Amino acid sequence: MNRPHLTLTLAALLAAASVRAAEPAAGAPATSAANAAATPSSLEQQLEALRKEIARLEGRLDNEAAPQSDVRGVQTDVENFKYQYQRDRETKSALSTRNLLIGGVIQARGAWADRSLSGITGGTPTVPGYLASTSINNPALLSNRNTTFDIPAAILSFNGLLFRDYEQARNLGFSLSAAAQPVAGSNNSNFNILDANVTYQLLPTIENDGPRLSVSAGQFLLPFGNESNISEELKPVINNAQFVPALGLGARQIGVVAKGELFTQFDFGYNYRQALLSFAAGVVSGTGPNRDDENGAKDVIGRVAVTFPAEYNSWLRELRVGASVYQGRANLNSGTAAAPVYAGLGRKNRYGVDVYYNHFPFGLTYEFVRADEEAWGSAAGRAVSLERQGHTFTAFYSVGEQFLRSIKTQAKYDDWWPKTFQPFLRWDRWDANLSAREDVSEIATLGLNVFFAETTKAQINVNRRVQQRAGARDATSHEVLAQIQFGF
Amino acid sequence: MKKKISLLAALLAVLPAAAGAAGDKPEAIRIGVAQVGTGGRPVSGWSFTSIVADNGSLEEEFKADGIPVKWTYFSGAGPAVNEALANGQLDFAFEGDLPSLVAKGGGLPTRLIVAVSRFDPVYLAVPADSTARSLEDLKGKRVAVFKGTNLQLAFANVLAARGLKESDFKLINMSTFDANAALLSKDIDAQVSGADLFPLVDRGVARIIHSTQGDPKAGRLTHFLVQEPFAKKYPQVVQRVVNRLVKDAAWFAVEANRARSYQIWTKSGLPLSAWKGDYDAFVSKERGSPLFDEFYRAHYKRLLKSGRDLKLIRKDFDIDAWIDPSYLEKAIKDLGLAGTWAPQPADFQPTLRKASVTSAASQR
Numbered sequence: 092m093n094r095p096h097l098t099l100t101l102a103a104l105l106a107a108a109s110v111r112a113a114e115p116a117a118g119a120p121a122t123s124a125a126n127a128a129a130t131p132s133s134l135e136q137q138l139e140a141l142r143k144e145i146a147r148l149e150g151r152l153d154n155e156a157a158p159q160s161d162v163r164g165v166q167t168d169v170e171n172f173k174y175q176y177q178r179d180r181e182t183k184s185a186l187s188t189r190n191l192l193i194g195g196v197i198q199a200r201g202a203w204a205d206r207s208l209s210g211i212t213g214g215t216p217t218v219p220g221y222l223a224s225t226s227i228n229n230p231a232l233l234s235n236r237n238t239t240f241d242i243p244a245a246i247l248s249f250n251g252l253l254f255r256d257y258e259q260a261r262n263l264g265f266s267l268s269a270a271a272q273p274v275a276g277s278n279n280s281n282f283n284i285l286d287a288n289v290t291y292q293l294l295p296t297i298e299n300d301g302p303r304l305s306v307s308a309g310q311f312l313l314p315f316g317n318e319s320n321i322s323e324e325l326k327p328v329i330n331n332a333q334f335v336p337a338l339g340l341g342a343r344q345i346g347v348v349a350k351g352e353l354f355t356q357f358d359f360g361y362n363y364r365q366a367l368l369s370f371a372a373g374v375v376s377g378t379g380p381n382r383d384d385e386n387g388a389k390d391v392i393g394r395v396a397v398t399f400p401a402e403y404n405s406w407l408r409e410l411r412v413g414a415s416v417y418q419g420r421a422n423l424n425s426g427t428a429a430a431p432v433y434a435g436l437g438r439k440n441r442y443g444v445d446v447y448y449n450h451f452p453f454g455l456t457y458e459f460v461r462a463d464e465e466a467w468g469s470a471a472g473r474a475v476s477l478e479r480q481g482h483t484f485t486a487f488y489s490v491g492e493q494f495l496r497s498i499k500t501q502a503k504y505d506d507w508w509p510k511t512f513q514p515f516l517r518w519d520r521w522d523a524n525l526s527a528r529e530d531v532s533e534i535a536t537l538g539l540n541v542f543f544a545e546t547t548k549a550q551i552n553v554n555r556r557v558q559q560r561a562g563a564r565d566a567t568s569h570e571v572l573a574q575i576q577f578g579f
Numbered sequence: 580m581k582k583k584i585s586l587l588a589a590l591l592a593v594l595p596a597a598a599g600a601a602g603d604k605p606e607a608i609r610i611g612v613a614q615v616g617t618g619g620r621p622v623s624g625w626s627f628t629s630i631v632a633d634n635g636s637l638e639e640e641f642k643a644d645g646i647p648v649k650w651t652y653f654s655g656a657g658p659a660v661n662e663a664l665a666n667g668q669l670d671f672a673f674e675g676d677l678p679s680l681v682a683k684g685g686g687l688p689t690r691l692i693v694a695v696s697r698f699d700p701v702y703l704a705v706p707a708d709s710t711a712r713s714l715e716d717l718k719g720k721r722v723a724v725f726k727g728t729n730l731q732l733a734f735a736n737v738l739a740a741r742g743l744k745e746s747d748f749k750l751i752n753m754s755t756f757d758a759n760a761a762l763l764s765k766d767i768d769a770q771v772s773g774a775d776l777f778p779l780v781d782r783g784v785a786r787i788i789h790s791t792q793g794d795p796k797a798g799r800l801t802h803f804l805v806q807e808p809f810a811k812k813y814p815q816v817v818q819r820v821v822n823r824l825v826k827d828a829a830w831f832a833v834e835a836n837r838a839r840s841y842q843i844w845t846k847s848g849l850p851l852s853a854w855k856g857d858y859d860a861f862v863s864k865e866r867g868s869p870l871f872d873e874f875y876r877a878h879y880k881r882l883l884k885s886g887r888d889l890k891l892i893r894k895d896f897d898i899d900a901w902i903d904p905s906y907l908e909k910a911i912k913d914l915g916l917a918g919t920w921a922p923q924p925a926d927f928q929p930t931l932r933k934a935s936v937t938s939a940a941s942q943r
Contacts, residue, residue: 257766258721258749298752299726359727359752359891360681361665362658402685402893404665451666495666497659502621502652 191251200241200574246270259295300357314371315415316443333521334481343380348373361403377419390419409449417441437465452489478525487515493542513540529559546578611672613657617848621652624844626696627831658727670809675729676800684892688807690903698798701733703789704776720768722748723758729799777856821906832864874923
């Protein structure tokens with residue numbers, strides 16, 4: 092009730108109370124009332140009665156019951172709402188047996204390469220290995236092509252809880268996602284399962300502080316390093332570092348993995364959680380996604396990361412050093428892909444060290460990965476050792492508040508989102524065989540990410556690739572990728 | 580080549596001058612508020628903070644200079660304000676005691692320049708049909724508190740005063756309006772909060788079983804702070820901001836403006852009953868005093884100590900050195916407002932205009 096209205100109402104009530112107080116009591120002689128009104132004590136009594144009446148009426152202002160007409164109106168509104176809600180739920184809502192969040196990520200890309208692609212070998216289009224071209228679905232015939240458009244991925248994801256623990260949040264969650272990716276040489280897309288796993292929180296997660304321990308079973312990304320452990324929607328650079336696809340580390344694996352955090356600190360002053368020690372350990376088939384194991388030897392993965400214990404306001408905030416190990420065995424094939432011949436088990440080990448430093452507005456990441464594996468050497472007629480290694484360094488700077496949680500939770504009336512520009516540089520070196528000379532590939536990327544809506548970003552990457560070639564000059568090529576990635 | 584070097588030298592000579600010219604005034608005055616309205620609306624109901632934001636006096640003050648005033652309201656309350664301060668997104672902030680103490684203890688370069696409120700009570704509400712009648716009845720039960728805000732420290736002190744510990748309860752960290760909803764759905768057994776609980780009581784769905792209205796030393800403090808580098812760079816701007824604040828604080832101190840203040844606060848979405856329940860018992864110029872008097876300083880020192888004891892604040896520091904009353908004192912002098920607020924001694928007992936909620940609660 093606004094102030095003038097309140098004042099008027101009080102005045103009216105006061106006037107009514109005064110009239111009522113001045114009226115003689117029922118049945119009392121008018122003369123006695125008049126006489127009583129004349130005495131000081133009577134006036135005092137009337138004044139006191141008036142005060143009480145005003146207090147009572149003021150009390151009514153605070154606690155006035157709603158009239159029946161208002162109550163009936165509200166009842167009608169509630170009934171209408173119930174009907175509308177039930178009808179919409181039955182006819183216009185997607186229903187699920189359990190708590191479910193549906194999401195998706197789609198990438199739409201345009202690419203330009205400084206050399207035209209027109210190579211055909213044996214009827215199959217080939218792109219020379221020394222070209223920085225990431226087109227993955229080239230048609231059968233290519234003619235003088237420098238540019239193309241791609242839809243590299245369209246991902247649909249479902250996440251939710253199978254069991255929700257209201258007391259301690261030891262929840263049982265699930266994750267299912269699938270990606271439609273172009274199939275080389277055809278106009279079709281394969282719709283492949285990416286994530287398919289359940290995760291149980293063994294320790295309470297109801298509070299932000301305290302240790303964590305979870306177990307996941309199913310198909311998931313390997314907890315190895317930085318680059319290969321990032322899901323599609325969070326990747327800052329359009330293409331992965333070269334070691335990721337070369338070593339199969341970006342591929343999902345099937346198995347069981349436990350992840351945990353120890354010696355945690357939660358700074359309630361900033362809502363900032365950090366774990367001095369985080370770890371992961373697991374067993375997987377090692378044959379990649381959507382495929383059974385090929386041998387009896389299981390591959391194991393282990394990771395340990397230490398985050399420097401620093402105040403949120405410290406320049407050492409979010410400085411993490413990690414080490415990852417993957418040890419596995421792969422079947423050696425002394426035949427061909429079409430007619431394989433089992434030739435024993437070969438090593439498939441990967442070791443990595445990574446550094447992550449993200450201190451808004453800038454950040455740095457570095458990752459070193461070394462692979463020690465065996466492959467069938469046709470010339471030697473036996474398994475031969477192969478050592479491979481990669482380095483990746485990224486530096487980025489953010490102009491805008493996309494990565495600040497506080498700014499994203501600010502109160503706004505409209506569909507506001509902090510527009511952010513994130514220029515970055517990446518240097519990526521990959522040596523496919525340490526024993527072989529002149530086979531190193533280096534890609535330098537200059538890029539810009541523009542976050543202009545909550546789940547949408549525009550990316551532009553300029554890649555400069557220098558490929559060493561045995562007995563020939565290094566081949567240098569350039570590529571520009573422009574991509575819109577949107578999610579829902 | 581010589582020409583190029585000369586050009587570069589000239590450019591280097593001009594750049595600092597250009598930078599200096601740009602530094603005479605800030606591009607904007609960025610103010611953070613550790614509160615939002617219901618439904619996440621960018622409005623708050625909070626002492627003379629809301630008066631300043633509502634009447635546009637700061638915008639008016641800097642209009643001629645072409646300096647926009649940007650208000651940002653944070654649903655994440657004090658911790659979110661701290662994050663924005665630490666990352667250089669804000670110049671000023673209206674905040675409560677605990678988050679500012681934590682941030683200062685962690686090295687955030689802030690100075691308190693105006694006191695905004697004191698005695699701010701905490702209330703403990705339970706669902707209307709709960710059998711709990713006291714704090715002790717809630718032992719082992721789920722109690723929601725917005726951790727990281729000044730509610731957490733005030734509640735910890737309430738518990739300590741009654742010989743209880745946080746571990747006697749299942750404390751759940753929830754934001755204000757999330758916890759309101761959880762209280763209604765009975766996902767929690769009790770909520771520790773502020774004025775937002777009174778509308779629930781009004782609707783007959785909750786009961787307040789504990790209040791600190793009658794105990795000023797159990798109350799919460801709030802203030803207006805500035806980033807130290809900003810104050811060093813733009814002291815005149817800070818002074819003008821404080822002048823406007825103090826002017827509106829003086830308006831707020833007049834009892835005749837109480838109803839109008841409540842009206843402004845209701846723009847936050849919390850109804851009149853919330854503000855009457857929380858503020859009616861207090862005298863405006865006592866609870867909304869901007870002075871850094873003995874009571875304010877002594878209470879801040881108590882809060883720092885209890886925060887340290889609870890290991891919420893990592894490092895000790897000097898409260899008196901943190902407070903910078905110079906802008907406030909100049910504003911009071913320049914505006915001729917001396918005597919508007921009486922300095923409160925360390926053991927000050929506020930004047931209660933009506934029965935506190937504590938006694939009202941005990942009658943239920």
